[in-house]
Amino acid sequence: MKHPVDVHVGKRIRHRRWTLGTTQQQLAEEVGIKFQQIQKYETGTNRVSASRLWDIARALDVPVAFFFEGLDSSSEEPAQLPTDILADREALELVRSYYAIPENQRRQLFELARVLSTAA
Numbered sequence: 195m196k197h198p199v200d201v202h203v204g205k206r207i208r209h210r211r212w213t214l215g216t217t218q219q220q221l222a223e224e225v226g227i228k229f230q231q232i233q234k235y236e237t238g239t240n241r242v243s244a245s246r247l248w249d250i251a252r253a254l255d256v257p258v259a260f261f262f263e264g265l266d267s268s269s270e271e272p273a274q275l276p277t278d279i280l281a282d283r284e285a286l287e288l289v290r291s292y293y294a295i296p297e298n299q300r301r302q303l304f305e306l307a308r309v310l311s312t313a314a
Contacts, residue, residue, distance in 0.1 A: 199265065201238030203247070206261040208236040210254045212286040213293075224253040 211221055211232075218236075222229040225246070234240035235250075242250065251258045292300060 196238040197241070199262075200241045202265050203242055203261045204236040204238040206263070207232075207242075207250060207254070209286065210256055210260065211236075212283070213289055214254065215290055216254070221250070221253055225249045 211218070218229040218232040222232045225232075226249070227246075231240065235242050235246075247258055247261060251260065254260075292303070295303060
């Protein structure tokens with residue numbers, strides 16, 4: 195049976211990988227494992243060891259703590275989000291596109307989005 199923490203860590207791996215536009219194959223090569231193992235980590239089927247999580251964090255350019263963000267320590271269950279943003283490919287594509295925009299234009303777009311959201 196999958197442990198909720200392993201599922202959460204796997205979702206965070208997938209989220210970061212998609213945000214960067216990295217394939218499972220590319221991540222696996224960077225870490226030195228087969229892409230099937232990345233698949234198992236992302237679904238929570240296999241637990242990620244501490245040393246492997248360290249390697250994945252380095253390959254994805256995030257601190258190890260990134261994979262545990264949003265986890266409620268009292269219940270070991272992921273904190274509830276309004277929607278499962280980590281599983282929404284469209285949202286991740288939007289984030290990837292957003293960060294591809296030059297910073298000054300990105301700030302303007304952010305301000306526009308903030309104004310539009312308050313007017314809705």
